[in-house]
Each structure stands twice: as structure tokens, then as C-alpha cells.
Amino acid sequence: MAGKKSTSKAGSYWGPAGGWGSMRSVAEIMKREKVGPEAIRELTRQNKPKGFACTSCAWPKPADHHPAEFCEEGAKATAWELTSLRTTPEFFQKHTLTQLREWRDYDLEQQGRLTHPLRYDAATDKYVACDWGEAFDAIGASLKALDPKSVVFYASGRASLETSYMWALMARMYGNQNLPDSSNMCHESTSVGLKAAIGVPVGTTRLEDFEQCDAIFFFGQNVGSNSPRMLHDLRSARHRGCEIIVFNPLKERGLERFTDPQNPVEMATLTETRIATQYHQVRAGGDIAAMTGLAKFLVEWDDAAKAVGDTPVLDHEFIAQHTHDFDVFADHVRAADWTAIEAESGLTREALEQAARVYARSKAVLGIYGMGLTQHVKGVDNVRMVVNLLLMRGNIGRPGAGPTPVRGHSNVQGQRTVGITEKTELAPVDKLKELYGFDPPTEKGLDTVEACRGVIDGSVKAVIGLGGNFLRAVPETGLMEDAWPKLDVSVQIATKLNRNHLFAGRVTYLLPCLGRIEEDVQASGPQVVTVEDSTSCIHGSRGKAKPASPHLLSEPAIVAAIAKRICPPNDRVDWDTWVADYGRVRDAIEATYPDKFANFNQRLFEPGGFWKGNKASERIWETESGKAEFLVPSELSATGFLDKAGRYRLMTLRSNDQFNTTIYGYYDRFRGVNGTRDVLFMNSEDIAAEGLHEGQVVTLVSDAEDNHVRRREGLVVTPYSIPRGCLGAYYPECNVLMPVEHHAEESHVPAAKSVPVRFAR
Known part of the structure; x- marks a missing residue:
């Protein structure tokens, strides 16, 4: 029953990632979501050219795809969106929001897809159905009454490039850059760290690099749960002899063993591929220390080789031509104390030496990492240390090598590409002024942390959410839930009910939208949207499933309707034309970013996606020095606090x-x-x-x-x-x-x- 907790049961699971366990899990959720044959048809289109881009992770879609190009998590996401269950207005007549706050997250979303636009009625503490015009008029009037600087436009990582471009433009035309998004919660440390070190805010590698690397150094990313399709690439790398060195606090099954569900022989014989050749359980926050230990070995081995005239361990030609401040970094690691390195990393000197020897003998190395590095007080230093390690042997800008951050949500990287950012230096301010004839704001906007501060202290008066579950995802849950009802306006664009929707402001609307897998028919016919994967490749996505309700609108249609009510009239921005034909939005994206999106509409369904380009991968360093930077971390611990008894x-x-x-x-x-x-x-x-x-x-x-x-x-x-x-x-x-x-x-x-x-x- 909703709201009640199940009995706990904890034990051991000895099976591999993938395999029959994955197959059973997919079958179970298909049954639980009561999906029909349509869902099976859609799975055959998932992550394939002219199909749809998975709504979960951002792992690349290969040009040479598998028969089933989806993983366990992707199949769950598809079943979750195509569920036959529905959350209708009648459901809300039975439950107050106060009552629903006692329900579990799972039980809320398990009610199914939202079917009608809803308005919060404070007198009954319930959502009631309303029509779209009423909702948009009330939202527009409420937002126009507020100081634009007090309004936050949050975007989850699922929204398409087209919707994201419109969302960012709407916010700036309205009068602010308060554009926090999922990146603020996960990989902004990547954007800051890589930008400072190599001049680009994203990784430099592509899917084909997995076919050419000699070693993979893996930090803080749980592939088995967060991006299982990567397991196929790891499996292939292992089968050709690539070594995979893992640094992660927990033993994660996906980094230990994998059985390919698409391989009949492996499934029949229960054959497993061992993924990690070394697995080092570093302390949480101990990665800087571990990487310092690796770098210390490399520098000292190189010093010894130089003293006797042996072959260098480091790539001195690359370092001299392409990097800055190596000597400062080398002196730092030479001076590092082994006792401190071992204590902070939780690893022995011998274990780090074993890993360093693999790195020293490998010609091409990928540095893969996830939020296990980025979500620390010293998360930016974590990212910079990955870069330092790669630079030491020239492992950026050549095949099979480079930093490979694994993004979470399916278009979180793409949203930044098309303007969802609170930072003026990352926004195309001059181009927007040229194209649309208005003066975009140049004052820095609010990021996620600053938006939370504003909700708590009352300076933020409204939050408009483009998907996601902001109130549940952010820190300081207690204070945030206490403060949220004080907002003047809360608007959430969503497909299913979640906990954020149960905390209403003075004016509150819940706006249900089409999902990415559903057919989106506008005035010019069925529409296509686009997303960007973790390797900076752009993919078209075409939904074909029947919409969950005839009352749903698309995300671009909802954004345009709000924009027309809150933005000053502008003859150069025809929101209605953009909604009628998303190709016109792509034309606008191309005009704004011609270097990244040339011939955008002609390249939608290139197998494997089209690459937007990456200067650092060409060894062109858009940094202040014009070279890749060795950056010294401020301390060995990434936690930002001291250890003490009981902590x-x-x-x-x-x-x-x-x-x-x-x-x-x-x-x-x-x-x-x-x-x-x-x-x-x-x-x-x-x-x-x-x-x-x-x-x-x-x-x-x-x-x-x-x-x-x-x-x-x-x-x-x-x-x-x-x-x-x-x-x-x-x-x-x-x-x-x-x-x-x-x-x-x-x-x-x-x-x-x-x-x-x-x-x-």
C-alpha cells in the first residue's frame, strides 16, 4: 500500500552485471508498468539511427549498433515512460498534498503518467484540473508581477536541445540568467576543472577511442547501475587485452564481472568477462591522494631514468610543447609524503605502485570518471588531477587517450551547449543581441546552490521547473521543504507525479508534457528533437508511441506559451513558428552557434551522431597560457573537512x-x-x-x-x-x-x- 515501508532484506548477490539478472529485471518492470506490444516495438528503436535517444543516461549511441541497443536501466526508463498507468484528476480528488507527502517516492511515480494540466487549490489542499489557457495566463500574470531577478528557471537533463535553447532564450528575454540545471548538481566540477586545464569544459574522447586504448583508469563511476551500455565497450576492450584499473570506494559489480545479455553463448554457459584488472578501494575523498601517489611514482621513475640515461617515463616532448607549469607540479609530487598519501587514500604504497606501472607502460590511456570525483568540496581539484595524470604521458589529443567524464542525464551536456548556464562568459550574449535585437542580461545568474539559498532566505520568489525533481535532488531537504510553500509561484513541467509537486507555492501549476518516446505532431507534421551525448556527438530522436493523453502538450509548446506571456514582444522571435516546426529552432541554434551546428537539419540522423568538435582533442588549448595547464591541488583530501573521532x-x-x-x-x-x-x-x-x-x-x-x-x-x-x-x-x-x-x-x-x-x- 502506498506510504508504507516494505520489510527489509539484505543479503548477497553473486551474479555478474548483465546476464540473466538483467533480463529478469527488465521483464519484471515491463509487467509492473503494464506496457503493451508498443513498448517492445519501441525498444527495438532505442538508441538507433532514426529511432529515439534513450531518456536515461548520455552514453554514446554507436554507428554500428547492437541488435538491442538498450541496457537494463534504459529499458526501465522506456517502460516507465510508456506505462499504461495514469494519474488523472480523479486521483487528486482522493488525496490532499499533505497526505501524499507521506508516500514513498516510488509510490508517487508508480501512479502513472499525468494526463491533465493541474492547478493547486489551497482551500482543499488538492490539485484540480484546469485548461491550458487558464494555466498559462495565470503563470504569465504572476511572473510579470515579480522582479525577474527573483525567478529561477531550472532545467533537468532530459529536455531536448530545441527545448533547452528556447528555455534559455526565454529566461534571458524575461530578464535573468537564473538557469541552474542538472549539471550544477553533478558535473559542473568537470566544466570548471577541464576548462581551466585544457580549455574545453567537456571530455576529449569519442566512442572509437575505446577500440584503441591500452589502459583505462576508472575513478568514481558505477557503470553497472548508471550507464550499463558502456559495459559492452569495456568488455570489448578487455577481450583485446586492455587493462582496466579501478579506483572506487565500493566494490561495484559492473566493474567486476559482466555477462553480455546479447551473447547467446555467454548466456547459455554463464560465461563472465572480468572487467577490472586491478580494483583499489580508495577512501571517499581520497582520490587526490591516490593520483598524487601515481604521479609521484612516475616523476621519480623518470628522474631515475634521466640520471642513468635510460628511456624516459614521461613524454617530455609533449610536456615542453603543449603544457605549462609542469615543473611546479613535479616538485609538488616529489615533496608529497608517502605516509600522508597512504593515510588519505586508504591504499598502500605497493598498491599504487602496481597501478602506476600499468600507466607507465601503456601508450594510450583513457581517464574515465563520474560523480565520485566531482561531488566533493575539492571536486574541481579531483578533475584537474585526472588531467595532470594524462598530461604527464601525452594522453590527450591522440587516439585511445583523454579525459572521459561520464555524464548522467541524457542531454545534460547538450543543455549547456545551447545556452542553459548562469555564467555570462559561457552564454552567446553578443550573438543573441545580434539575432534578436535585445540586450541580454550580463549579471551572473543563480546556480543550484545559490537558488537553494534564495528559496531558504526568501529572495527567490518563483521556481519554474522544466522536468526533474528539484526539491528532492538538492541538499538541505528539511529547510528547502519548509521554505518552498513561501514561494509566490511554483510551476513544474513533468510527465509523472513526484515529491517536488507536493509542496505548493501561492500560485502553483503542474503541467504535463509529452515524453520523448511519444509522437509529437505539430502544424508541420511529426517532429524530431535532438540530444548531445557524453562525447559531444549530436543525435536526432523521433518519438512514435501514442501519447499518454490527448491533453498533453510538448515541452517546446509549453515553453513558447509561457514565453509569449512573460517576454516583451519581439518581431524577431516567432515562438509559434518554432513550435510549428522544430527545424526552425534548429536553424536558430545553428545561427547562434555556427561553428558547432553547421548544416544542423541535414545531419540529424548521421549514424553515431555528428560531432560538434573539440579543440583540446586537436591539441589546441584555449587557456590563458595557450597551453594545457598542470594545476597543483590545494591538499590531499577532497572532503573539505578534517577527520576526527566519531566523524x-x-x-x-x-x-x-x-x-x-x-x-x-x-x-x-x-x-x-x-x-x-x-x-x-x-x-x-x-x-x-x-x-x-x-x-x-x-x-x-x-x-x-x-x-x-x-x-x-x-x-x-x-x-x-x-x-x-x-x-x-x-x-x-x-x-x-x-x-x-x-x-x-x-x-x-x-x-x-x-x-x-x-x-x-
Whole structure:
């Protein structure tokens, strides 16, 4: 029953990633979502040319695709969108928002697709159906009454390039750059760190680099749960002898073993591919120390080789021609203390030497990483250390080598490309003025952390959400939920009900939209949208499924309707024409970014996508010095706080039965957890030292030194392979323990991978 917690069950799962476990999981969600034959048809089109781009992760879509180019998580996302379940106005007549706040995240979304536009009625504490015109008029009148600087336009990473371009233009024409998005919550540390180091804010590699690398160094990314299609590329790399060196606090099954569900022989014989050739369980926040140890070995080995005239370990020709400040960095790692490196990384000198030897003998190395690096106080330094390591042997700008950040949501990188940013230096301000004849704002806008501050202190008066579950995804859950009802305006564009929708402002509307997999017919006929993957390739996406309701509008149509009511009249921006034909939006994108989107409409369905280009991959460094920068980290720990008695480093984690804040179910198969998310993963020695026992229910409290009480009760102690001093618990349920000010320096990414906590006594 909705709102009740299931009985906890934690155990072990010995199977590989993929395999029969994946097949059973997909079959189960298809049954639970009550999908019809249409869903099976759509799966055959997923991530293929002239098909649709998966709505979950941003892993590249290969030109030479598999028969089934979807993974377990992608199939769940498709079933979730094509569910036959519906959340109608009648549902809301039975439940107040206050009552629904007691429901679990899963139960809210499991009611199915939203079918009608809804208005919040404060007198009854319920949503009631309304017509679109009423909604748009009320939203427009309410926003025009506010100071534009007090309004936030949040975008989740699912929105297409077309919608994202319109969204960013609308905000700037309205009068602000308050454009936080999913990148603020995950990979902004990448955007800041890579931009400073190599002159571009994104990775330099493409899918074909997996066919040419000799080694892959993998940091803080759970491929089995977050981007399982990558497992095919890792498997192929391993089969040709590529070594994969993993640094991750938890043992994640996808980085250990994989059975290809599309290989009949492997499935019949239960054959597995070993993925990691070395697996180093670094402490949460210990990656800077680990990479410093690797670099120290390389520099000292090179020094020794130079002293006796042996072959150099480092690529001195590349360093001299293409980099700046190597000597400063080399002196830094020479001076680094091994005792401190071992203590902070949690790894032995011998283990780091073993990894360094692989790097030293490999001609082409990929540096893959995820939010295990970016979501720390020193997350930007983490990213820069990956770059430092790659630069030492010329591993940027040649085949099979380079930084490879793994983005989460399917178009989160693309949104930044077409203007969703709070930073003026990243926005095409001059081009927008030239094309549309208005003066775009140049004052920096609000990012996610700043938007949260504004909601809490009352300076933000309205939040307009383009998808996502902002209130659930951000830190400081308690204060944010308390403050949200004080907003003058809350508007959420969504496909399903989520917790954010249960906290209403004074004027609140819930606007249901078409999903990406559904057919989008406008005045010129069926429409195509586009997305950008993690490797900067652009893909067309064509929905063909029957819409969940005849009352749904597309995201571009909703954005245009709001824009027409809040933006000054402008003869150069014909919102109606753009909605009638999304090709006209792509023309506008091409005009704004001609270097990235030349012949945009003619290249929509190039197999493998078309590449927007990357200067650093050509060894052209758009940095202040004109070279790639060696940047010295400020300290060995990425946590931003000191260790002390009773303080633990909490990592918030995702289950393999969820994507971001969407909970597909309560079976975290790879970790052996079934029926609950109220789990606290602990090292067995820490359990004994704390006088606890397996299955004990405990409370964690924030150990941030700000005198604010934050508690998470009801967590079940569960022994797990995790470094001492570190804890793991599920996101977003444990966001309540994370202060809004606990974020990455420079990038403001919430530091969810090392939160200071202790046990309540």
C-alpha cells in the first residue's frame, strides 16, 4: 500500500552485471508498468539511427549498433515512460498534498503518467484540473508581477536541445540568467576543472577511442547501475587485452564481472568477462591522494631514468610543447609524503605502485570518471588531477587517450551547449543581441546552490521547473521543504507525479508534457528533437508511441506559451513558428552557434551522431597560457573537512533500481538489498568499534560545524565492503544530512560523496 515501508532484506548477490539478472529485471518492470506490444516495438528503436535517444543516461549511441541497443536501466526508463498507468484528476480528488507527502517516492511515480494540466487549490489542499489557457495566463500574470531577478528557471537533463535553447532564450528575454540545471548538481566540477586545464569544459574522447586504448583508469563511476551500455565497450576492450584499473570506494559489480545479455553463448554457459584488472578501494575523498601517489611514482621513475640515461617515463616532448607549469607540479609530487598519501587514500604504497606501472607502460590511456570525483568540496581539484595524470604521458589529443567524464542525464551536456548556464562568459550574449535585437542580461545568474539559498532566505520568489525533481535532488531537504510553500509561484513541467509537486507555492501549476518516446505532431507534421551525448556527438530522436493523453502538450509548446506571456514582444522571435516546426529552432541554434551546428537539419540522423568538435582533442588549448595547464591541488583530501573521532564520510549512492531521483523499485540487486532503501552500508570493523550489530536501526546526524540539526532516522546497519571511516546510504533519502553550503569550491556542486556525519547517541 502506498506510504508504507516494505520489510527489509539484505543479503548477497553473486551474479555478474548483465546476464540473466538483467533480463529478469527488465521483464519484471515491463509487467509492473503494464506496457503493451508498443513498448517492445519501441525498444527495438532505442538508441538507433532514426529511432529515439534513450531518456536515461548520455552514453554514446554507436554507428554500428547492437541488435538491442538498450541496457537494463534504459529499458526501465522506456517502460516507465510508456506505462499504461495514469494519474488523472480523479486521483487528486482522493488525496490532499499533505497526505501524499507521506508516500514513498516510488509510490508517487508508480501512479502513472499525468494526463491533465493541474492547478493547486489551497482551500482543499488538492490539485484540480484546469485548461491550458487558464494555466498559462495565470503563470504569465504572476511572473510579470515579480522582479525577474527573483525567478529561477531550472532545467533537468532530459529536455531536448530545441527545448533547452528556447528555455534559455526565454529566461534571458524575461530578464535573468537564473538557469541552474542538472549539471550544477553533478558535473559542473568537470566544466570548471577541464576548462581551466585544457580549455574545453567537456571530455576529449569519442566512442572509437575505446577500440584503441591500452589502459583505462576508472575513478568514481558505477557503470553497472548508471550507464550499463558502456559495459559492452569495456568488455570489448578487455577481450583485446586492455587493462582496466579501478579506483572506487565500493566494490561495484559492473566493474567486476559482466555477462553480455546479447551473447547467446555467454548466456547459455554463464560465461563472465572480468572487467577490472586491478580494483583499489580508495577512501571517499581520497582520490587526490591516490593520483598524487601515481604521479609521484612516475616523476621519480623518470628522474631515475634521466640520471642513468635510460628511456624516459614521461613524454617530455609533449610536456615542453603543449603544457605549462609542469615543473611546479613535479616538485609538488616529489615533496608529497608517502605516509600522508597512504593515510588519505586508504591504499598502500605497493598498491599504487602496481597501478602506476600499468600507466607507465601503456601508450594510450583513457581517464574515465563520474560523480565520485566531482561531488566533493575539492571536486574541481579531483578533475584537474585526472588531467595532470594524462598530461604527464601525452594522453590527450591522440587516439585511445583523454579525459572521459561520464555524464548522467541524457542531454545534460547538450543543455549547456545551447545556452542553459548562469555564467555570462559561457552564454552567446553578443550573438543573441545580434539575432534578436535585445540586450541580454550580463549579471551572473543563480546556480543550484545559490537558488537553494534564495528559496531558504526568501529572495527567490518563483521556481519554474522544466522536468526533474528539484526539491528532492538538492541538499538541505528539511529547510528547502519548509521554505518552498513561501514561494509566490511554483510551476513544474513533468510527465509523472513526484515529491517536488507536493509542496505548493501561492500560485502553483503542474503541467504535463509529452515524453520523448511519444509522437509529437505539430502544424508541420511529426517532429524530431535532438540530444548531445557524453562525447559531444549530436543525435536526432523521433518519438512514435501514442501519447499518454490527448491533453498533453510538448515541452517546446509549453515553453513558447509561457514565453509569449512573460517576454516583451519581439518581431524577431516567432515562438509559434518554432513550435510549428522544430527545424526552425534548429536553424536558430545553428545561427547562434555556427561553428558547432553547421548544416544542423541535414545531419540529424548521421549514424553515431555528428560531432560538434573539440579543440583540446586537436591539441589546441584555449587557456590563458595557450597551453594545457598542470594545476597543483590545494591538499590531499577532497572532503573539505578534517577527520576526527566519531566523524564519518557519508557517500550517497544510487541503487541499480533507480535513475537519479526516479525509483523504479526496491531491489538493489548488485548489493543484495531487497524491499527497502533505509540501509546504511558500513565496514564490519567500524560496526564493531561503534558497538553496533548487523540489522540494528540507527540515526545519523550531520557533523557539519554550523550548529544546524539534521537527522536521518531508521537506517539499518548493513556490513559491506567499504573502506573504514566511510558510510554509504541511498540518494535522495539522505540529502537531508547535507548542508546547502557543503559544496565543491568554484563549481558549487553539492558534495554528496563525502558528507560529514556521526551517529546520534
